[in-house]
Amino acid sequence: MTRTTPLNDAHRELGGSLVSFGGWEMPVTYSDIRTEHDAVRKQAGLFDISHMGRVRFKGPEADQLAGRCQTLDTRELAIGRVRYSLLLNVDGGIIDDVLVSRESEDSLLFVINAGNRDADLEVFNSFADDLDVEVIDDSERESMIAIQGPNSAAILEAMGIDGASQLGYYRMGAFEGPMGPVIASRTGYTGEIGFELIVPSERARDIWDAALEHGGAHGLIPCGLGARDTLRLEAGMPLHGHEIGPSINPYEAGLDFAVRSDLDYVGRAALDKVRAEGPARCLIGLVVAGPRIARTESTVLVDGSEVGAVCSGTLSPTLGMNIATAIVETKAQDAARFSVRIRRHEASARRMPLPFYRRKKE
Secondary structure (H helix, E strand, C coil): EEEEEECHHHHCCCCEEEECCCCCEEEECCCHHHHHHHHHHCCCEEEEEECCCEEEECCCCHHHHHHHHHHHHHHHHCCCCEEEEEEECCCCEEEEEEEEEECCEEEEEEEEHHHHHHHHHHHHHHHHCCCCCCCCCCCCEEEEEEEEECCCCHHHHHHHCCCHHHHCCCEEEEEEECCEEEECCCCCCCCCCCEECCCEEHHHHHHHHHHHHHHHCCCCCCHHHHHHHHHHHCCCCCCCCECCCCEECCCCCCHHHHHCCCCCCCCHHHHHHHHHHEEEEEEEEEEECCCCCCCCCEEEEECCCCEEEEEEEEECCCCCCCCEEEEEHHHCCCCCEEEECCEEEEEEEEEECCCCCCCCCC
């Protein structure tokens, strides 16, 4: 059965085009992808991300549980800090990518992908039996809203959550606002300055409406999954089932920075072997010539020989060119030119460093 977020009525009232995504009915657009994408790059966009899971480890052995099931040694994570991490299978493939935050000495918050919530919970619970820790799924009790773009801090201030606007990158904390407590983090999936807010589900509509009311003067508009995807792809951020998945390890996906643990987590032995031998494949960025967009699983070739496949592709609204990510054989990554088979056509392509887009430093 398709789930809905507490903001489903708001999406319908705003004319959102709703689609099924990861088992949830979510807005793909309200106006059009280009308009929403440009709003985030230039002013601000508002996203419902309540479909994401929120799971807490609470108890004196929260760090021990975390150390068993993902690639970050959370013992080094200070209160109020956020880190990107990975859940792996025994072969080193990526089950999910997650954000881990320390809320207190004995409480860790995991934000997980919507479609992987049940699988992640199964992993968490399978390692918790002999530990003094609770695994608490707060995904229904809480909702999550993202305000992204250059004007996002000003919008938080206008909403009366001004303390949150001072957060540093990948920092989080609990704040009081006119509508009650809010957990805010300086995180996002767009490549822009932005914030993600966690609130009790019964107050999600109030926060959403307040953001639209106070954000209008700052160019804020509601945005859907379509713009979220073009924004994250320009920023070189992975999407599960595309750049990451159970058959792709962190070194192939260019996510070695997320492996920050010497503990005996699931998949470590496999990763140690990959690290020693070097990955057989790697993730690269491509600019594809011509009008056709390279879609997922389009074949990538060098001198007529298949060397890999496209992970994601789109027409970049910011850059005005067709961009794509691809997993290719490591030995082919420095080829002078590539081609991509798009349906029955072959389009020439050149490598472009990831990310395709990087916002200017503050």
